Every structure is written in C-alpha cells, then in structure tokens.
Amino acid sequence: GAVVSQHPSWVICKSGTSVKIECRSLDFQATTMFWYRQFPKQSLMLMATSNEGSKATYEQGVEKDKFLINHASLTLSTLTVTSAHPEDSSFYICSAAYSSYNEQFFGPGTRLTVL
Amino acid sequence: RKEVEQDPGPFNVPEGATVAFNCTYSNSASQSFFWYRQDCRKEPKLLMSVYSSGNEDGRFTAQLNRASQYISLLIRDSKLSDSATYLCVVTLASGGSYIPTFGRGTSLIVHP
Numbered sequence: 001g002a003v004v005s006q007h008p009s010w011v012i013c014k015s016g017t018s019v020k021i022e023c024r025s026l027d028f029q030a031t032t033m034f035w036y037r038q039f040p041k042q043s044l045m046l047m048a049t050s051n052e053g054s055k056a057t058y059e060q061g062v063e064k065d066k067f068l069i070n071h072a073s074l075t076l077s078t079l080t081v082t083s084a085h086p087e088d089s090s091f092y093i094c095s096a097a098y099s100s101y102n103e104q105f106f107g108p109g110t111r112l113t114v115l
Numbered sequence: 116r117k118e119v120e121q122d123p124g125p126f127n128v129p130e131g132a133t134v135a136f137n138c139t140y141s142n143s144a145s146q147s148f149f150w151y152r153q154d155c156r157k158e159p160k161l162l163m164s165v166y167s168s169g170n171e172d173g174r175f176t177a178q179l180n181r182a183s184q185y186i187s188l189l190i191r192d193s194k195l196s197d198s199a200t201y202l203c204v205v206t207l208a209s210g211g212s213y214i215p216t217f218g219r220g221t222s223l224i225v226h227p
Contacts, residue, residue: 034215043219044159044202049212057212093158100213101206103149106158 002028004096006107013084014115021079021110023094029074030096034104035067038091049100050077084114118142119205121218128225132193136221138203139185146213148179148186149204153220159202162188193225 003026013019023033032051036044048069050056056069068080077096081088091111095104121138128134140148148165163170165177165186176189186203200220206213 032212044217046215046217049214051212057210091156100215101147103161103164104204104215105161109158 002026002096002105004030004094004105004107006094006110008110009108010111010113012113012115015085016083019081019084019112021081021092021094021112023077023079023096023107025075025096025105028096028098030077030098031074032097032100033071033077034095034097034100035069035077035079036093036095038093038109044093047079051100081112084112086114088112089114118207119203119216119218121201121203121221123219123221125222125224128193128223130193130195130225130227132225133189133191134193134223135187135189136201136203136223137185137187138205138218138221139183140205140216141184142205142207143181143184145184145205145207147206150175150177150186150188151202151204151217152199153202154199162201190223193223195225195227198223198225 005024007022035047038044047062048056048058050071058064071077093109095106097104150162151159152162153159165179169178174191178187200222202220203218206215
C-alpha cells in the first residue's frame with residue numbers, strides 16, 4: 001500500500017499553546033486527505049476532509065477556528081490545534097487517498113497530550 | 116440508529132478457527148466499502164476493499180450485500196497474528212465528495 005507519514009508522532013505541550021501536525025503522502029499524489037481523532041477505546045471520528053487547493057470541510061461539532069487545516073499541495077496537509085487545552089488530548093490520525101471515493105492510507109498518528 | 120454498526124466483540128477463537136464479522140450500514144446510497152485492521156495504539160491499515168462481486172485475498176474473504184445493507188469479513192485458519200480490531204468503513208456521497216464513516220470495530224482475539 002501507499003506510504004503516509006505523520007509528524008510529530010507524539011507531543012506534550014502546555015495548555016494555551018498551538019501544535020502543528022504534518023501529514024505527507026510519500027509515494028503518491030493525494031487529492032484528498034482526512035483528519036481523524038480517536039479517544040481510547042472509541043472509534044475513529046472524522047474531523048475534516050481536506051481537498052488540495054480548497055478549504056477543508058469540517059464535520060459537525062468540529063471548530064474550524066480551533067483546528068486549522070491546510071492542504072497546499074498534493075503531498076502535504078497540516079492540522080494546527082490552536083490554543084490547545086487538556087480536553088484536546090487525543091490520538092490524531094491523518095489519511096490520504098487518490099480521491100474521497102477510494103481507499104485511504106493512514107499515517108502512524110500523533111499522540112497529543114496537553115498539560 | 117448508528118450509520119455503521121459492528122458487534123464490538125471480543126471474538127475469542129482458537130488458532131485455526133474460522134471467524135466471520137458483519138457490519139451493517141443504514142444509508143442505502145452508500146458507495147464504497149472497506150475493511151481495515153487496527154492494532155492497539157496503531158493506525159488502521161487497509162485489509163481489503165469490498166466489491167459487489169465479493170473478493171478474496173488468501174485467508175480473507177469479503178462480501179457485500181446491498182439488499183440487506185451489510186458487509187462481511189470471513190477469516191479462515193485464524194493465526195495468532197490476526198488478533199486485532201477490525202473496522203469497516205462505508206463512504207457516502209455528499210456535496211460532490213465522499214464522506215467515510217467508520218464502525219466502532221470488532222475485536223478479535225486468537226488464542227493458542
């Protein structure tokens with residue numbers, strides 16, 4: 001399968017700081033990238049769908065001003081958690097796909113802990 | 116009713132057993148279907164896509180039943196390494212794009 005990298009793999013930060021997570025598709029051009037959040041023992045929750053060159057589409061209940069998504073190229077999307085709070089602590093996973101119809105390839109995830 | 120439902124399990128089976136999981140979806144307009152496997156504290160990895168004609172990959176067979184709105188995954192000759200959570204994903208057309216919805220996953224434990 002295709003390779004997707006995610007950086008950083010884990011981060012610990014103080015409350016109120018912003019954290020930027022990068023998602024890269026290494027061997028294919030991803031028209032669509034997805035951002036998910038997963039709390040322990042729960043399913044993946046889609047946060048937003050990101051299409052290259054256009055604004056991300058956020059799922060209901062996800063604050064677009066808090067979770068800033070940029071998809072500037074076919075191989076890179078970034079998620080910035082602004083003014084992070086302890087309740088934002090979670091496992092954030094991105095995925096990349098040739099299109100939203102096709103199978104997704106996941107990055108290894110980023111564990112965010114906000115103190 | 117949840118959009119995508121799976122029996123959370125766990126399914127506890129001995130090595131060599133055959134085990135089957137079902138995943139039901141509520142929207143008949145759903146477009147594409149996939150099975151993923153997720154190990155503890157890891158990202159999901161694609162196991163197989165599910166086609167209307169069904170598909171098989173080694174010990175794994177996936178089926179789609181549009182009339183009854185479910186997909187299934189059959190694992191034959193279970194190995195210890197098959198222990199994981201199996202997630203079904205259903206995509207639905209929305210505003211020119213396709214939105215994926217994950218089930219909560221079915222936990223499989225294969226024991227010696």
